[in-house]
Amino acid sequence: MLEVKALDKSYSSSTIPFRKKSTKVLENISFRINKHETLCIVGESGCGKTTLAKCLVNLEKPDNGRIILEGRDVTFPDRKTLSFLHTKVQMIFQNADTSLNPRHLIYDSLAEPLRLQCQNEDNVRKRVLQLLNHVGLSEEHLHRYPHQLSGGQNQRIAIARSIALHPDLLIADEITAALDVSVQAQILQLLKTLKKEMDMTLLFISHDLALVKRIADRVAVMQEGKIVEINDTNEVFHNPQSPYTKQLISSMSKLSLNNHDLK
Amino acid sequence: MLSIRDLRVEFESPHGLIMPVDSVDMDILDKETFTIIGESGCGKSLLANSLLGLLPRDAKVSGKVHIDGEEILSLKKKEWRRIRGNKIGLVFQNPSASLNPVFNMHGHLYETLKYSNKPSSRDKMVSLLKKTGIKNPLRRLSQYPHQLSGGMKQRFAIALGIATDPDILIADEPTNGLDVTVKLKIVQMLSKLHSERSILLITHDLNVAYNLSDKIAVMYAGELVEIAPVNSFFEKPIHPYSSQLLVSHPEKEMLPIPGFTPQLTQRPQGCRFHPRCALASRKCKHEHPGLEKIEGERYVRCFACA
Ligand SMILES: Nc1ncnc2c1ncn2[C@@H]1O[C@H](COP(=O)(O)OP(=O)(O)OP(=O)(O)O)[C@@H](O)[C@H]1O
Ligand SMILES: Nc1ncnc2c1ncn2[C@@H]1O[C@H](COP(=O)(O)OP(=O)(O)OP(=O)(O)O)[C@@H](O)[C@H]1O
Ligand code: SF4
Ligand SMILES: [Mg+2]
Ligand SMILES: [Mg+2]
Numbered sequence: 001m002l003e004v005k006a007l008d009k010s011y012s013s014s015t016i017p018f019r020k021k022s023t024k025v026l027e028n029i030s031f032r033i034n035k036h037e038t039l040c041i042v043g044e045s046g047c048g049k050t051t052l053a054k055c056l057v058n059l060e061k062p063d064n065g066r067i068i069l070e071g072r073d074v075t076f077p078d079r080k081t082l083s084f085l086h087t088k089v090q091m092i093f094q095n096a097d098t099s100l101n102p103r104h105l106i107y108d109s110l111a112e113p114l115r116l117q118c119q120n121e122d123n124v125r126k127r128v129l130q131l132l133n134h135v136g137l138s139e140e141h142l143h144r145y146p147h148q149l150s151g152g153q154n155q156r157i158a159i160a161r162s163i164a165l166h167p168d169l170l171i172a173d174e175i176t177a178a179l180d181v182s183v184q185a186q187i188l189q190l191l192k193t194l195k196k197e198m199d200m201t202l203l204f205i206s207h208d209l210a211l212v213k214r215i216a217d218r219v220a221v222m223q224e225g226k227i228v229e230i231n232d233t234n235e236v237f238h239n240p241q242s243p244y245t246k247q248l249i250s251s252m253s254k255l256s257l258n259n260h261d262l263k
Numbered sequence: 264m265l266s267i268r269d270l271r272v273e274f275e276s277p278h279g280l281i282m283p284v285d286s287v288d289m290d291i292l293d294k295e296t297f298t299i300i301g302e303s304g305c306g307k308s309l310l311a312n313s314l315l316g317l318l319p320r321d322a323k324v325s326g327k328v329h330i331d332g333e334e335i336l337s338l339k340k341k342e343w344r345r346i347r348g349n350k351i352g353l354v355f356q357n358p359s360a361s362l363n364p365v366f367n368m369h370g371h372l373y374e375t376l377k378y379s380n381k382p383s384s385r386d387k388m389v390s391l392l393k394k395t396g397i398k399n400p401l402r403r404l405s406q407y408p409h410q411l412s413g414g415m416k417q418r419f420a421i422a423l424g425i426a427t428d429p430d431i432l433i434a435d436e437p438t439n440g441l442d443v444t445v446k447l448k449i450v451q452m453l454s455k456l457h458s459e460r461s462i463l464l465i466t467h468d469l470n471v472a473y474n475l476s477d478k479i480a481v482m483y484a485g486e487l488v489e490i491a492p493v494n495s496f497f498e499k500p501i502h503p504y505s506s507q508l509l510v511s512h513p514e515k516e517m518l519p520i521p522g523f524t525p526q527l528t529q530r531p532q533g534c535r536f537h538p539r540c541a542l543a544s545r546k547c548k549h550e551h552p553g554l555e556k557i558e559g560e561r562y563v564r565c566f567a568c569a
Contacts, residue, residue: 011410045414045442094413094440140278140526152303174413177439180303180467182511186519207442210513251443255450255470257497257514262450262474
């Protein structure tokens, strides 16, 4: 479905003009996402996961490398390719609070992508209510602004918005980090159903290894801008190869609800 | 240390008065880590922010909050300055939205330290960043929020919270967005702080709650529904909402609680959890249960369990 070949990306790290020193954030990233699978990316905070996801939806430009979506090169898209990319791939961001427009009512945030599809307002309204239902919210939330909702409620609005147009590939960047475990379980059930109903492929970025272990088909582990390990979920958890993966798994078990060592 | 009585936070809304935080009573002892868990949207952040006088202007707060015997809710705006930073420090939820984009890290730390009249030397700042596990602290000081990853901002928010060395640290989702190795470090760091001061921790991360807390309080629809010492809570949660919450954890069955969070404008009569509760009886639909002491240090708001 999507193939990434030797992607590099750097940011200039100095804020002083003319003395730009650039730091590599992504280095030689190559992987593929197969249709219908759930690929999870885990890794150090700051290792470049969000940057990678942003490159995939053209919110950041890579320095080198190629991104191929269903056979079509979308690395540096022209307008037509960009609209192809956007109908196929949607991304939900790490911080819902900042990805929703603070000056738009929730209703308008949800209706906006639907209106672009030239639906009449009646249908838009119906669909908005349906979307809200999907993510476990209700009408009372529609006529509020993002700052009047809790962190978790905003996150659910962002999810509803991203699935409004039935993308084929959904990129979810730490979408459940702000939610309680019950809402998290509910959203994952929802994603599972949507995946089935809408034939969706999922790229799921998360720090929650216990969660990843449950939902991933394959797992990619990143550290300092590189993929240090990518394999079937079972292999990664039961037979980790890279030292960093081993460290992650040992930290996970130290924090586990079944472990008393830290107390 | 900190005592909260009948704390309410209310808003006028187009659909009438709403009360996201409803008569909360709780006590945090000296050097105790008291953790609130509960549904997203149940009122945890509003509760925490009300202790710092940081609510939106249209919020109405009532009740009594004493810190070391001093009532703080009735304080004037100017007097909050003495409390904030010195008595209570805050690690706010979602640093991306709360950090000022035009200030670099140095600027944020400088403002925070100056606000509570603390020395703001570079060495002090560097040691704070180090304490929270930020690598290259000197270089980082000159960076702006947009140049930091989510996890880095989170660690920086913790550095800001402990910068002024408060007696009580309120940490609202302090480990959100951190990878497990860093999370483990932060948990270890906070548990060290824990021997120095009281912490009010708010978290969705049950692993963090389990490993850091002395006491757990569970909040549902604006109310506390259970308070318990941490070990007995995780061994045997008593309130039906608490036990179902544990079941939703990925290390357990990961089954969501059926039904939906009640709307703020249409909270169910009787027990607020009754539409979703497997144990609900007739009484639960009509009468509102109180928070009752049942055994040892355990308090539960449920007819079936009291
Ligand atoms: N606009 C920018 N300018 C300069 N540096 C940046 C910028 N955006 C990100 N970075 C840097 O790039 C690196 C990777 O950031 P990114 O947000 O992709 O990490 P991440 O893996 O998503 O981390 P987290 O798990 O904490 O969200 C970090 O070191 C960050 O400081
Ligand atoms: N300014 C406001 N006006 C009206 N309602 C508000 C306002 N701020 C928050 N609320 C409502 O109050 C409730 C509690 O919000 P709060 O932010 O305390 O939730 P929370 O428990 O911290 O949730 P989360 O875990 O998702 O952060 C929510 O239902 C929210 O919609
Ligand atoms: S009071 Fe009744 S409805 Fe409420 S939690 Fe207890 S058993 Fe369930
Ligand atoms: Mg990120
Ligand atoms: Mg909150």
